[in-house]
Amino acid sequence: TAGITQAPTSQILAAGRSMTLRCTQDMRHNAMYWYRQDLGLGLRLIHYSNTAGTTGKGEVPDGYSVSRANTDDFPLTLASAVPSQTSVYFCASSVTGESEAFFGQGTRLTVV
């Protein structure tokens, strides 16, 4: 079982450019999440989706958007990247909002 697949693994992006980070899960989990991981700050929630067709804002949503057209996919889009968005991004999923989360391998993004 693949679990959660993120792509790309890493990316260097010019400031001002747009980019979509892909996330796909094959576990049929209802809930999906995007976190960013920064040294000294731990993991912070960017956006979440409790079920297909719905999304919500997390702790640090500015500059990011998401969509949840189906159960499996939860892409994260940066419309116009800025250097402060340099981070490692993790996608996660859980059966429901009350159960443990499963994480992808992460995308390391550098905005220059």
Add this chain to the structure above:
Amino acid sequence: GNSVTQMEGPVTLSEEAFLTINCTYTATGYPSLFWYVQYPGEGLQLLLKATKADDKGSNKGFEATYRKETTSFHLEKGSVQVSDSAVYFCALHGGSQGNLIFGKGTKLSVKP
């Protein structure tokens, strides 16, 4: 709001030493508590969990007990190995969006 505080790292130990990583939480009610581990270059993996007071989670020689009296969930292992070198995150289920709230992580390095 709900929050998690864990001891600052890094922690450096010799092989076979005893490990304790402290974690305390603030929460309304009694949320499920988790320890996640992140090995170098990888995503987070669930290490253990406890869903109610006095529960003990255990896995791979690690243990943690849900203590509501002290609002703590300290991670312990009696004899660490070099392969335990990783970053450890304490987390609770209590975000307003049904998400996990993480501590900032504790980096453990085990020397042979």
